[in-house]
Amino acid sequence: MINFDFASLRLIGLTPAIANQLHALAADYADAATDTTLQIARITEVHRDSLVAHNGMNTMQARVLPRLLHELAADEDSLAVGDWGLLSGNAASGYHFIARMPPLTHLARRNNEGRQQALASNIDTALLVMGLDNDFNLRRLERYLALVHAAEVAPVVVLTKADVHEDAPSRLAEVEQRLLASVPVFAVNGQSSMAADLLAPWMAAGQTLILLGSSGAGKSTLTNTLTSSAQDTGAVRASDGRGQHTTTARSLHLCPDGACIIDTPGLRTLQLNLDEEALSASFADIDALAAECQFRDCSHQSEPGCAVRAQVDEDRLKNYQKLLRETRRNQQTPLDRIAARSKWKVLMRSVKERDRVKRG
Numbered sequence: 001m002i003n004f005d006f007a008s009l010r011l012i013g014l015t016p017a018i019a020n021q022l023h024a025l026a027a028d029y030a031d032a033a034t035d036t037t038l039q040i041a042r043i044t045e046v047h048r049d050s051l052v053a054h055n056g057m058n059t060m061q062a063r064v065l066p067r068l069l070h071e072l073a074a075d076e077d078s079l080a081v082g083d084w085g086l087l088s089g090n091a092a093s094g095y096h097f098i099a100r101m102p103p104l105t106h107l108a109r110r111n112n113e114g115r116q117q118a119l120a121s122n123i124d125t126a127l128l129v130m131g132l133d134n135d136f137n138l139r140r141l142e143r144y145l146a147l148v149h150a151a152e153v154a155p156v157v158v159l160t161k162a163d164v165h166e167d168a169p170s171r172l173a174e175v176e177q178r179l180l181a182s183v184p185v186f187a188v189n190g191q192s193s194m195a196a197d198l199l200a201p202w203m204a205a206g207q208t209l210i211l212l213g214s215s216g217a218g219k220s221t222l223t224n225t226l227t228s229s230a231q232d233t234g235a236v237r238a239s240d241g242r243g244q245h246t247t248t249a250r251s252l253h254l255c256p257d258g259a260c261i262i263d264t265p266g267l268r269t270l271q272l273n274l275d276e277e278a279l280s281a282s283f284a285d286i287d288a289l290a291a292e293c294q295f296r297d298c299s300h301q302s303e304p305g306c307a308v309r310a311q312v313d314e315d316r317l318k319n320y321q322k323l324l325r326e327t328r329r330n331q332q333t334p335l336d337r338i339a340a341r342s343k344w345k346v347l348m349r350s351v352k353e354r355d356r357v358k359r360g
């Protein structure tokens with residue numbers, strides 16, 4: 001039997017739902033547990049050849065069992081910070097991460113080659129951190145929201161640097177106006193304990209949060225405020241207001257009231273990894289209004305009686321259409337893409353042919 005130390009595991013985000021899953025996983029390995037020491041652990045850092053896991057009392061460096069690595073790779077999947085699983089071994093022999101609990105939630109993006117890249121697992125809330133300085137960009141925020149919505153993770157928008165912006169309240173109103181009413185939005189000074197007070201409802205024991213946003217947005221600053229610890233933070237370049245990628249890896253931290261928080265490096269690009277249906281969930285306002293358009297197949301571009309154009313922010317609608325195009329393109333398999341390209345070539349050839357004939 002694998003020992004469940006609930007009091008300790010609670011500190012690293014154990015919930016009743018996760019405990020159930022872990023019991024099922026542990027049962028599969030009950031035989032293995034008789035001749036080796038197995039324990040429950042949560043991944044707090046992932047490195048190229050190893051990872052760091054926490055069992056609620058201490059952290060351990062571990063290697064991943066090659067068989068598990070192969071299984072994950074075959075599914076285009078990989079371990080991420082926040083994953084739960086089983087660790088075998090001891091301090092003398094070294095530790096191995098041998099089994100992963102299927103994550104309850106999982107955030108991933110597409111990397112530049114179009115491959116899926118894991119960001120984090122078992123997340124309850126994503127704090128979407130955006131500075132009120134030059135970082136402010138509503139289209140990027142909507143992109144993050146789509147990613148988070150698709151993974152069924154609850155979003156909270158945190159606008160930082162409210163202390164140095166001349167009109168934070170009107171910016172806050174602008175953001176609230178633009179997004180779904182169900183998305184909470186706050187404007188804070190990330191260095192002040194008031195930020196922690198505002199976010200307290202999402203920070204109860206057993207909750208896991210991730211901070212997402214561009215470099216210099218103030219993620220590590222906010223992490224420090226929420227965890228009362230000291231991550232490195234970096235100045236923003238005065239020339240263009242950009243951060244300097246101070247944080248270089250995702251890592252999980254424990255908060256005084258029992259929540260876990262994952263600080264992340266600012267992402268340079270965020271290619272979405274989702275289908276149309278998932279995307280439309282985070283633009284539910286547009287979908288709902290589309291039912292009121294005069295034409296059933298309204299494209300919300302120039303048709304008369306368009307309820308969407310009448311009521312939705314123009315830039316929000318444009319962004320949705322752009323993200324839809326991107327999603328459709330990404331969903332094409334390589335074969336689809338080749339087919340689309342050769343169709344295009346045939347079309348171009350016939351156009352050229354027609355030109356040639358016309359010119360005689």
Ligand SMILES: Nc1nc2c(ncn2[C@@H]2O[C@H](COP(=O)(O)OP(=O)(O)OP(=O)(O)O)[C@@H](O)[C@H]2O)c(=O)[nH]1
Nearest residue numbers: 161190216217218219220221233234245246247266
């Ligand atoms: N005045 C003020 N400064 C802030 C606030 N939040 C962050 N900063 C400053 O902005 C700079 C960047 O903050 P970081 O917390 O390092 O940003 P980050 O998002 O972790 O950046 P990366 O690690 O590069 O992704 C630091 O100089 C912070 O002190 C805020 O709410 N108010």
Ligand SMILES: [Mg+2]
Nearest residue numbers: 219220246247
């Ligand atoms: Mg940082």
Ligand SMILES: [Zn+2]
Nearest residue numbers: 293298300306
């Ligand atoms: Zn319409």
